[in-house]
Structure formats: C-alpha cells, structure tokens
Amino acid sequence: MTLPSGQRYWTVLDGALVPVAAADRYLRHVRFGMGKTESTTETYAYGLALFLRWCLRTGRDWRTAAPDLGLFMTWLRYAPRGVSGLEPASGASLMVGPGRKPVRSEKRVNGVLTAVRGMVAHAVTHGDAPQWVLPVLFDLASTEDLPAVARGEGAGTGLRLGVRHRMKEPKRPVDRASDEEILGLLRACRTARDRMMLLFMGRGGLRRGELVGLRREDIHFLVSSVSLGCSVAGPHLHVVRRELNPNGAWAKSRRERVVPVDRLLVQAHDRYAMERLACRAAEACDFVLVNLQREPLGAPMPPRAVNGLLTALSERAGLSRRVRPHQLRHAFVSNARAAGAEWDELSELMGHESPESLVPYMHLDPQVLRDAVERVPSPRLLVTGGEGRK
Secondary structure: OOOOOOOEEEOOOOOOOOHHHHHHHHHHHHHHHHHHHHHHHHHHHHHHHHHHHHHHHHHHHHHHOHHHHHHHHHHHOOOOOHHHHHHHOOOOOOOOOOOOOOOOOOHHHHHHHHHHHHHHHHHOOOOOOOOOOHHHHHEEEHHOOHHHHOOOOOOOOOOEEEEOOOOOOOOOOOOOOOOOHHHHHHHHHOHHHHHHHHHHHHHOOOOOOHHHHEEEEHEEEEEOOOOOOOOOOOOEEEOOOOOOOOOOOOOOOOOOOOEEEHHHHHHHHHHHHHHHOOOOOHHHEEOOOOOOOOOOOOOOOOOHHHHHHHHHHHHHHOOOOOOOOHHHHHHHHHHHHOOOOOHHHHHHHHOOOHHHHHHHHHHOOOOHHHHHHHOOHHHHHHOOOOOOOO
C-alpha cells in the first residue's frame, strides 16, 4: 500500500482484494507506529495471510482461534508451499505430522507466530477481539517476583508477558564469509562498482539496505570535511535513515552513525566514480549505487540487486555455496574483533543499540580457541612449580 505521502507498507487482502481491516490496522501500526521497515511488514503480511487462510479453510474465527494455535503450528510446519488454503496443488499430499519432511523451519514458524500474536493483541486493544484470548497467547505474570535489578531502578509493579506457543529452534549461528570466499568474490567482479559494493559490506560492515541507500552527500572521503559542514576527521561515510527512498532502501537504525573507512575503500570508490561517469543517465541521480548496464540506466539500485550480484559472483567464483550480504557483515565484525577492536567500538560501528547484539556475530577461528586452551597452565606445573618430572 502506498500512502499519499509516498510511504509504503505491505498489507493483506481478502478474496475481493479488499484489505483485511484488523491485519491492515496492525501492519500500519508496525510500519509507522513502531517505525519498522517496509520489508518487516512484508514478512508479517505473509505470515498473517497464512494464518487467516488457515482459519478460513478450517472454519475458525481468527479472533477466537488462539486455543487451536498448536494445530496451526503443525499445519504451518508441514503443509506444502504454494497450497491454496488446505487444498492439494498438483496432486500434493496434505498428510501432515510425523513421517513427513518439514516444509518450514522452526525459525519461520516462530516468525509467523510473532505476527499472529501481534495482530490478535492489537485487535484486543481496539475491541475487535475478546480479552480472554490474551492469557491463551501469553503467560501473564506480575513483575513482583523478579529481582530488583531485573525490574529496573524506580520501576513499580507491572505485568510481564511470556509467549505460550513457540518452537524450540536449533542453534544455527549465521556463518561468516571466509576471507578466501571474499577474495574469490572480488576476483570474480567485472566492474569497479561490484568490487566497491563487496568492500563496503565486507570491510565497512554495511547492511544491504544501508549500502544501496547511500547518497553522494553521505560520502566524506576527504582528509578534512569541514568544507562540507562536517567536523568528523578523516575519510568516512554517514549512514542515514531516510523514509522515502525510491528504491526501497532502508537503514535499520533510527540513529545516524559515522563509519570510518580506510584507503582501500576510498580507492574502490574513486575507481567506481570514474566508471560511473561513463553513464550519462546517472549524472542527475544522487544515489551512490546506480544501474550501469541494466534498465533503467542511472536509477538507484534496489536492495534485491545486492543478493542477485552475490549469487552471480558466487557461481562465477566457483564457491561451494552462495554468499549472502549479511555474511559479509559477519566477516567484518569477526576480523575487526580479531584485530583487537573492543565491544563498544564494534557496537558503534555496526549501529547496534546494545553491545549484546554482537554475540551472534562472533565467529572465532578454531586455532584461536586451541591457542586459548594451550595458554591454560598445566595442573602439574602449578603443583611442582617447574617443568615437573617425567
């Protein structure tokens, strides 16, 4: 949906192509009330559509379907993709449960449940669903039994919520792109633009949306940027969240941050700037990354183009897997940490609100772990105070 202001969000339509009121109201709240990205409303909308379709086909009212949410979880886990409601597509079997290979991961099921709980709870606050469904969806408990440090200084008594329906997710840490993979991708690049994109993600830690959302005014690659009205010393770039990017780019953090860059990134940008001059259609575009070979020429690159580029480069480089944009960001954090960067420094560079958000990004080399074990003194040496006897 596109509002008169130009801001957009995803919604859910019924069979008559009319927005489902409760879902539409909740998704507008997620997008504008909570300040989430357009892509978040897309993910939530798909999840809500699955839930509403299941309710319709099983004769349930979504307002009071909370007691049967476990059945929905089973269907969601095993029902074939591309199925219209619960009807088989192309002869597909609707057998669900043990014996059938799961179709959706535990993480995907939990993501759908998050959207469903949010919509139902939002409907309760607006009087569109009964109050009794909340204790079915959540464990409601008082904060009185929590330690004072957990309640927070000056906090009074309140309610805390714990979800009742959730699948246990296996621990699958997001893997980093290895240095060898990054080098392979760089060698497979055919343009200066593609090399710059890889370096901005793998050596600058930019997210996909932040990368394609960069404007030329955000690039301060001078020794001094005072003439640009910026007091930050040295080459750097600014990551700014903008509401109305025509390519759908979105910076996740509301807070603007500064990312220092090294000579390698400056050189990569300079080579791309020369390459860009050959595209006359790009002269009027303020975005850094533009289409140089595909129509519309000179238009800002959309976020999905980054994934397409990495897929093509992974195949061209002969890698055993497809490298994703976020794996390059993970590589940046791991390499910076190995080089001695502190947690608060990394948190600021990554644009995280809390240093705890860095935990999933830590990918220690096995040799580093072995070295740590070998640094632990031998118990025999501690007792004898020397080399010990054989």
